[in-house]
Amino acid sequence: MELSFTQGRWNYDRWGGFDPISSSNAKPPGVELWAVFDVPKDQVDASWKNLTHTLSGLFCASINFLESSTTYSTHEWGFHPSSGGLRYGTLPREAVCTENLTPWLKLLPCRDKAGLSALLDRPSIYRGFYHSQRLHLTSSEFHSSGVESGIVLEQALTVVLQPNSHKMSKTFSSETKLQPSWSLSSIFGRKVTGRCILAKTSNVYLQLERGLVTGLENLQKDNMITGPDHVGSGGLKDNPGFELSVRPDKMFKEVNSLHGKSSSILYEYSIERYSVFEPFDLGLTWKFPVVWSCPRAPLHSSRFLMGSGNQRGTIAISFTSTDLEEGFLSANIGEESCKLQADIFQVVPWYIKAYYHTLRVFVDGQPEAITNVVEKMHVSPSEDKESPGVMELVLKFPCAVKSAALTLEFDKGFLHIDEYPPDANQGFDIPSAVIIFPNFQTSMHYLEDNSSNKSPMLSKFQEKSPVLSYTEVLLVPLTTPDFSMPYNVITITCTVFALYFGSLLNVLRRRVGEEERILKNSASKKAGRLPQLLSRLSAKLRGKEWEPPQSPSTSSSFISSKLILKVFIVAGVAVFWQYYSE
Amino acid sequence: MGESESENEAPKVKLRPIVRLGMFLISHSHLLSVVCCTAGVLTLLLLPLLAKNTYISENALMPGSANPMLSSQEVSEANGLVKDLTSLDLKRMASGIESQRLIAQYMSNLGAEVSFQKFYPQSNQFHPLHFFSSPDSATIRENISCSSYGLNTVGIIRAPRGDGKEAIVLVTPYNSEKIGLGEALSLGIAYSVFSLLTRVTWLAKDIIWVVADSKYGEYAAVDAWLRDYYIPVFSGLGIQNAEMCHGLEENTIRERNMRDGFKRAGTMAAALVIKVADRSEQFEDSLSIYAEASNGQMPNLDLINIVNYLAVHRQGLRIKVEKMWSLLNCKWLKILGEILESLGHLAKNLNPQWKFGIPAADYVEGTATLTSSLYYQALGIPTGPHGAFRDYQVDAVTLEISSRVSSNNKGRQNDFLLRGGRLIEGVIRSVNNLLEKFHQSFFLYLLTSPTSLYAHANNLDPSFEKNESNHPASAADELGITLRSWKWLYAAKKVLVVHLWGAVVLLLPYFICQIPNCTPTTSFVVWVLLSIFSLLILFWILGSPFSYVYASQPQQREWALLKSVTISAAFIGLCLMSVINFATAEIGALLMVPMCLMAHPLKLDVKSRKLRNFSRVACNLALGFIGFPPTAFLVFKGVFEGFDGISVGDFWNWLESIWAWSSATYLYIGMIHLPCWILCIHVILHPC
Numbered sequence A: 001m002e003l004s005f006t007q008g009r010w011n012y013d014r015w016g017g018f019d020p021i022s023s024s025n026a027k028p029p030g031v032e033l034w035a036v037f038d039v040p041k042d043q044v045d046a047s048w049k050n051l052t053h054t055l056s057g058l059f060c061a062s063i064n065f066l067e068s069s070t071t072y073s074t075h076e077w078g079f080h081p082s083s084g085g086l087r088y089g090t091l092p093r094e095a096v097c098t099e100n101l102t103p104w105l106k107l108l109p110c111r112d113k114a115g116l117s118a119l120l121d122r123p124s125i126y127r128g129f130y131h132s133q134r135l136h137l138t139s140s141e142f143h144s145s146g147v148e149s150g151i152v153l154e155q156a157l158t159v160v161l162q163p164n165s166h167k168m169s170k171t172f173s174s175e176t177k178l179q180p181s182w183s184l185s186s187i188f189g190r191k192v193t194g195r196c197i198l199a200k201t202s203n204v205y206l207q208l209e210r211g212l213v214t215g216l217e218n219l220q221k222d223n224m225i226t227g228p229d230h231v232g233s234g235g236l237k238d239n240p241g242f243e244l245s246v247r248p249d250k251m252f253k254e255v256n257s258l259h260g261k262s263s264s265i266l267y268e269y270s271i272e273r274y275s276v277f278e279p280f281d282l283g284l285t286w287k288f289p290v291v292w293s294c295p296r297a298p299l300h301s302s303r304f305l306m307g308s309g310n311q312r313g314t315i316a317i318s319f320t321s322t323d324l325e326e327g328f329l330s331a332n333i334g335e336e337s338c339k340l341q342a343d344i345f346q347v348v349p350w351y352i353k354a355y356y357h358t359l360r361v362f363v364d365g366q367p368e369a370i371t372n373v374v375e376k377m378h379v380s381p382s383e384d385k386e387s388p389g390v391m392e393l394v395l396k397f398p399c400a401v402k403s404a405a406l407t408l409e410f411d412k413g414f415l416h417i418d419e420y421p422p423d424a425n426q427g428f429d430i431p432s433a434v435i436i437f438p439n440f441q442t443s444m445h446y447l448e449d450n451s452s453n454k455s456p457m458l459s460k461f462q463e464k465s466p467v468l469s470y471t472e473v474l475l476v477p478l479t480t481p482d483f484s485m486p487y488n489v490i491t492i493t494c495t496v497f498a499l500y501f502g503s504l505l506n507v508l509r510r511r512v513g514e515e516e517r518i519l520k521n522s523a524s525k526k527a528g529r530l531p532q533l534l535s536r537l538s539a540k541l542r543g544k545e546w547e548p549p550q551s552p553s554t555s556s557s558f559i560s561s562k563l564i565l566k567v568f569i570v571a572g573v574a575v576f577w578q579y580y581s582e
Numbered sequence B: 001m002g003e004s005e006s007e008n009e010a011p012k013v014k015l016r017p018i019v020r021l022g023m024f025l026i027s028h029s030h031l032l033s034v035v036c037c038t039a040g041v042l043t044l045l046l047l048p049l050l051a052k053n054t055y056i057s058e059n060a061l062m063p064g065s066a067n068p069m070l071s072s073q074e075v076s077e078a079n080g081l082v083k084d085l086t087s088l089d090l091k092r093m094a095s096g097i098e099s100q101r102l103i104a105q106y107m108s109n110l111g112a113e114v115s116f117q118k119f120y121p122q123s124n125q126f127h128p129l130h131f132f133s134s135p136d137s138a139t140i141r142e143n144i145s146c147s148s149y150g151l152n153t154v155g156i157i158r159a160p161r162g163d164g165k166e167a168i169v170l171v172t173p174y175n176s177e178k179i180g181l182g183e184a185l186s187l188g189i190a191y192s193v194f195s196l197l198t199r200v201t202w203l204a205k206d207i208i209w210v211v212a213d214s215k216y217g218e219y220a221a222v223d224a225w226l227r228d229y230y231i232p233v234f235s236g237l238g239i240q241n242a243e244m245c246h247g248l249e250e251n252t253i254r255e256r257n258m259r260d261g262f263k264r265a266g267t268m269a270a271a272l273v274i275k276v277a278d279r280s281e282q283f284e285d286s287l288s289i290y291a292e293a294s295n296g297q298m299p300n301l302d303l304i305n306i307v308n309y310l311a312v313h314r315q316g317l318r319i320k321v322e323k324m325w326s327l328l329n330c331k332w333l334k335i336l337g338e339i340l341e342s343l344g345h346l347a348k349n350l351n352p353q354w355k356f357g358i359p360a361a362d363y364v365e366g367t368a369t370l371t372s373s374l375y376y377q378a379l380g381i382p383t384g385p386h387g388a389f390r391d392y393q394v395d396a397v398t399l400e401i402s403s404r405v406s407s408n409n410k411g412r413q414n415d416f417l418l419r420g421g422r423l424i425e426g427v428i429r430s431v432n433n434l435l436e437k438f439h440q441s442f443f444l445y446l447l448t449s450p451t452s453l454y455a456h457a458n459n460l461d462p463s464f465e466k467n468e469s470n471h472p473a474s475a476a477d478e479l480g481i482t483l484r485s486w487k488w489l490y491a492a493k494k495v496l497v498v499h500l501w502g503a504v505v506l507l508l509p510y511f512i513c514q515i516p517n518c519t520p521t522t523s524f525v526v527w528v529l530l531s532i533f534s535l536l537i538l539f540w541i542l543g544s545p546f547s548y549v550y551a552s553q554p555q556q557r558e559w560a561l562l563k564s565v566t567i568s569a570a571f572i573g574l575c576l577m578s579v580i581n582f583a584t585a586e587i588g589a590l591l592m593v594p595m596c597l598m599a600h601p602l603k604l605d606v607k608s609r610k611l612r613n614f615s616r617v618a619c620n621l622a623l624g625f626i627g628f629p630p631t632a633f634l635v636f637k638g639v640f641e642g643f644d645g646i647s648v649g650d651f652w653n654w655l656e657s658i659w660a661w662s663s664a665t666y667l668y669i670g671m672i673h674l675p676c677w678i679l680c681i682h683v684i685l686h687p688c
Helices: A020-025 A041-059 A063-067 A098-106 A122-126 A184-188 A210-226 A326-332 A456-462 A485-509 A512-525 A529-542 A552-581 B017-027 B029-050 B072-091 B097-109 B181-197 B218-230 B237-249 B252-260 B301-314 B325-329 B331-350 B360-379 B386-390 B410-433 B460-482 B488-512 B520-541 B545-552 B558-580 B582-598 B602-607 B611-627 B629-641 B648-660 B664-684
Strands: A002-007 A030-036 A086-091 A130-139 A151-160 A203-208 A242-244 A250-255 A265-270 A283-286 A299-306 A312-321 A339-348 A352-363 A366-368 A374-380 A389-398 A403-412 A428-430 A434-442 A465-470 A474-476 B113-119 B150-157 B166-174 B206-213 B267-276 B286-290 B318-320 B395-402
Touching: A002 A041, A020 A151, A020 A465, A030 A041, A030 A063, A041 A063, A041 A086, A041 A098, A063 A086, A098 A122, A098 A130, A122 A184, A184 A283, A203 A210, A299 A434, A299 A474, A312 A339, A352 A374, A352 A389, A389 A403, A474 B267, A552 B331, B017 B029, B029 B331, B029 B360, B029 B582, B072 B097, B072 B181, B072 B410, B097 B113, B097 B150, B097 B181, B097 B206, B113 B218, B150 B181, B150 B218, B166 B181, B166 B218, B166 B410, B181 B206, B181 B267, B181 B410, B206 B218, B218 B386, B267 B386, B267 B410, B286 B301, B301 B318, B301 B395, B301 B410, B325 B360, B325 B629, B331 B360, B360 B582, B386 B395, B395 B410, B488 B520, B488 B558, B488 B648, B488 B664, B520 B648, B558 B582, B558 B664, B582 B611, B582 B664, B602 B611, B611 B629, B611 B664, B629 B648, B629 B664, B648 B664
Parallel strands: B166 B206, B166 B267, B267 B395, B286 B318
Antiparallel strands: A002 A030, A002 A130, A030 A086, A130 A151, A203 A265, A242 A283, A250 A265, A299 A312, A312 A403, A339 A389, A339 A434, A352 A366, A352 A403, A374 A389, A428 A474, A434 A465, B113 B150, B150 B206, B286 B395
16 A cells, blocks of 8 residues: 655656656655555455545545545556556645644654654745655565565655755856755754664665766866876765765665666765764765756656637647667667557546547657557546546557657536535646656666665665656646526526416416406496596597496506506605705 | 506406516507617616726735735846847847847746747638638648747746646747837846746746747737647647757757747636836826737636736826727717716715716716727727637736836836836736636626726626617517518518628628739728629529519518518627627617617608608618718727728728637628618618
């Protein structure tokens, strides 16, 4: 099971997309949860519900929204291959805050009182660009290899921070800009004062990326040319690029057979030596500006919406080659059938009615037949109010691909009025798609002194896992009803009902024949003197034979016209009185 | 009143009151239609009085609740950009790419993602079949030459902790070939805001700054960018072509930017177009707001309200809205205003609760603004680059800031940049606060007053309804007589034929503009001749319904039937139009409704020599004259702008601009107004 809370976006261009950190720790914004259940198939959903509720209670988050079948999905062979018992769900809109971090910290033996986690000063963490907390639970009896039975809990917190002393140098050319120097105390505002007593090992690692090491080596070469007396002894220990405030305890160099250029370096600091009186405060001061770029995934992927209006749209996923993996590509380029494999796993909510037959693929600006590119495809269409649509694709691009794009058309559905969330007018989220490059493994082997005390961090780095990246979350504006409409509808229906029932009652209550007889009688008996006279007069004026008034309408009309006259007179008097009294 | 009327029928059959009321209305349809018409016109005149004060209805916007963070530091940076741009302009007029490069350099120094977007100017060619759809990509890329493309520069700030689902767009159009001071200043304002926003922590939405290359018009540049944003074309040779043209002159960093291609950021929440007017104001810094998009669509009123609130209450700018200046000096309007003012006083004396009186000057100003608002909405042509956004359902306004003095001295310019920047910052901050898209406030309204904007969506509708309600009454009157016999079918057929002819007339300009070097006047004349010719041909082909009717039934009431069918056709047309563009329908109803209702054969009137009939003849002639679209246009133009220098060619130009922007008004004129006018004229000249 893996649960992650993330705020902010991982910048795959700047922060890397090809190392173990980015592919295992970069997560989509919001909450992502996947779990594999080792229960009979019919109980999987029930235990998923159970799990979501438990987690939501534990982490003070609305993970329980994942229980409804419209939010989670199951997949066959996407990125965590398993046999049917896997459920995957995301909540892109979940806001992550300290209330989610505190329960996470409670799972640590020393919480944030001692050890490394003492660094976690909340304001400085949440000031950063990116923040992701991850919880990975593995039951070892589930793993066949495990000898001892038990559950392994792995917690990781990934933070991208901006150094505090970040004063933008206003010289407008990036060549002369010095990278900001940093230290643990300036970033976190705290220092490490010794390890947590319960911890077996407590280490801080500092990794220099390949690109950076290359840059530093170049710098060193330059220095050697200019100042030949300075001989680099012991690799980069006293390198010209930067200065470390604390000498590392150990240094590892990456063993790589594939990259011809240079390998990354890992510094290890053991916290055990430090105490309250001698706090550990690692600092790094740059001496020379170095420009380097991080390793990036073979294709840079981005996803966006096309089209406007409330009826239909198109989801497009575009890939652009990053051209940084020349080592990889050129190694394989000799072969004719060099293929770059990319797996896409995409979940769309049911109100985005994707038409999977409209899938189109463009490679380098030319439309391609789907069968040429798509190796394998698994689609489970969405069911209204039942389940989301899931699409899994295995794409094979030619290695020399520059850019590629996938488009998928969809219709926007209508929701029932009580299915709208409170902020329906913001739009609806489509969760991130996951893009996996299974041909590329992120593993770093470091040269170790003695393999006996293998630290967990290094072994984690060595684990082979495919390069993984998430695309952006999309926001689809759907048609939203005017939520004051129910009020209008209620008033209108009430009026119609009143009219209907009024006339119905009228018809039912009346006995027409009876009424007419009574009216005739009463009219002949006691017709008013004045109206009778008047009607007689008018009949004479018209030159017709006078007949006694049969309907009350004549008299009533006379009365009403008189009444109106009276009302007018009274109103006029009132107006005059008001006007002249002021 | 209904009861007293139905007195006669009471002895016979006692009808339901609603039926009696209907019969009463029908029997008095003439009076009723006159009353309704005058009421409609009166309501239109009263609108400035009835307008309501606006308020910001979305609470989440919270405009002006935070102190502006824009400081003199950003402004001095922006000044650097302005200076660089103007000096660049002074130095040389060579390839325009240099200025884009400079702006891109400035943007990327701020840490924003920069990309360029190429586009090709698209000639506004009228095509009869592509009236409502935008031209497809195949026609765009017809003749691409490497020399003629525009280059938009787009910078995007990613919100540090946001999820990147939404974006706010800033647009600054500028001419890359010749940068005026105003354009440089508008770039400066946008840059100062942009540089502030790269550092702030409160940003929840991404910011896109589009520096639109207005070499081929501001609208075209923004439209091209939006088209690439929303409807990108993946396949096509155009991209490769462009790559070839441009590949020579890129350095390394920018090359990668170019190749990364078009950058995007989420759904657009709102867009602001910033312009600085080159002309200077006499009194104080002022701000003009342009909001009308194609077919009279308006942005959400909240957006205008925020701008208005921040400009007036925070930055002390004077808000101006477009108005008909010539109306300000109208005598009768002033008198009307005074009458209304005294009426208002009277009402206030009677009851202090009744406050509908406004000063006469305010009334005149309100009417002028209302008229221009009505006119620009009815025209259906967007008043600025913001119109392009509206086509994709994004709320956008154009803000044109003009400074008091032609800002040559440094201090003034700094102050100007600071105020403009703070205004934009405030607006962006408000929109940023908004979690949902704009949905609270009105989107169907007319602006009546510049200082504080008034809106009215609700009180407009009844006035129009009144204008309309007379149609069914009188139509039913005429129809009621002869509905049983199928005689009205001939009239309906005639009306249909004339409307068909209207469609033919609509298509004629497409062929006329194929004729090389035509002056507007000659093409107009050709158009009129062709129209008349086609009318004659149509009657000849379709077996001349006139003669047929004569032969079959030589009865006198034929014109009445024709009139009633005309009225119902006009009613349907106006109803349809009011859905598409309300202002057009409003103006059209003003012209058409009296004309259709008054139409009466001249012969009958002349025969019976009474004063009433002669006045009707006069009215008919006047209405028939004013109802013809060209004469109506020329008369109004003459009234508002003076009669000297008016030619019939102006109408052609006006019409050309309408169809170039594919405005629904064009369809309205051709399909509804002109046929109804022809039919009315036919009724007037009817030989009965």
